[in-house]
Amino acid sequence: MAQSVSFLLVLTTLLAFAPFTFGGHLYPQFYDHSCPKAQQIVKSIVAKAVAKEARMAASLLRLHFHDCFVKGCDASLLLDSSGSIVSEKRSNPNRNSARGFEVIDEIKTALEKECPQTVSCADILALAARDSTVLTGGPSWKVPLGRKDSRGASLSGSNNNIPAPNNTFQTILTKFKLNGLNVVDLVALSGSHTIGNSRCTSFRQRLYNQSGNGQPDYTLHPSYAAQLRTRCPRSGGDQNLFVLDFVSPTKFDNSYFKDILASKGLLNSDQVLLTKSEASMDLVKKYAENNELFFEQFAKSMIKMGNVSPLTGPRGEVRKNCRKINT
Ligand code: HEM
Secondary structure (H helix, E strand, O other): OHHHHHHHHHHHHHHHHOOHHHHOOOEOOOOOOOOOOHHHHHHHHHHHHHHHOOOHHHHHHHHHHHHHOOOOOOOHHHOOOEOOEOOHHHOOOOOOOOOOHHHHHHHHHHHHHHOOOOOOHHHHHHHHHHHHHHHOOOOOOOOOEOOEEOOOOOHHHHHHHOOOOOOOHHHHHHHHHOOOOOHHHHHHHHHHHHOOEEEHHHOHHHHHOOOOOOOOOOOOOHHHHHHHHOOOOOOOOOOOEEEOOOOOOOOOOOHHHHHHHOOOOOOHHHHHHHHOOHHHHHHHHHHHHOHHHHHHHHHHHHHHHHOOOOEOOOOOEOOOEOOEOOO
8 A cells, every 4th residue: 555655656756747748738948958059049040030131030920820720830831742741831821921931941950950850840930939029029938849740731721720811800710719719819919910011912902892892991091091002003913012010010019009099900800800899909909008918918829829739749750851741
């Protein structure tokens, strides 16, 4: 009896201190022993890329989102087409839009040199998203780590699960809820649109024919709409770029929420946060008023998004090249 009690004690003590890889838990110290320089290497390459082109911070932040909403945060987004794999890079939300893959490659190459087959591509995406936020003036957080990489991609998942800019508020919220995220996460994470660009094609409908009656979106400020129409014509110019936050397009701050209050949110999905739900309207107003509150919630919601169905322990693999599964 005493023996089995002490065995249980040893077991529970061991479990308490064992890395939680099998339970599917992620933790910030995951690479502390296996690759102590990992975070430093990611940060320096992201910093170099953002110094070269400020928009890269936005592009890298978005990659983590587009990864996590398809089969969880497993780097499925990074796979190129090959064999039976059809790349998610071809999906509607990603085609001619998702970018930053070369920066991820550069980070992976550096990490493979420092500690071969140790740091997953999914964790690189999570770290690069955090570093991009910090570099542009946003909040910091400890990134839980220990994700493994998938051995497959899902083009249909990418097309269907990532919200589209012309989705209704309800559809967007449902897509967040399917990932365990709520309206607070939706509003805070949409605050990412405080940096980065959008193509004309992603919001043209609002400028000319929002609801099929040949009229622009009445929730878009008329003179702002007129200004946008000069570079986003009825046809052509699909790839022309526009800043998502016209006040401070490369600074991570709460001006995105102020834009929305001024009817100058660029995407329909931005403006509906104010016009289609009382709960989200309250949050937009709060974040517009209180930058600190926005930053705190953004960090929490990023950690929550980063925890969407990770592969851990023996599930998945650490890819040697983020574009290909291991052979
Ligand atoms: C709420 C639903 C969302 C919708 C409908 C949406 C939609 C879009 C669209 C249409 C663009 C412009 C793409 C283009 O035209 O090439 C964009 C850009 C961007 N999105 Fe979102 N997004 C959403 C949420 C998020 C979230 C949760 C994040 C990050 C956590 C995010 C981060 C970004 C960033 C940073 C950019 C700029 C990227 C760049 O400049 O390369 N978005 N988004």
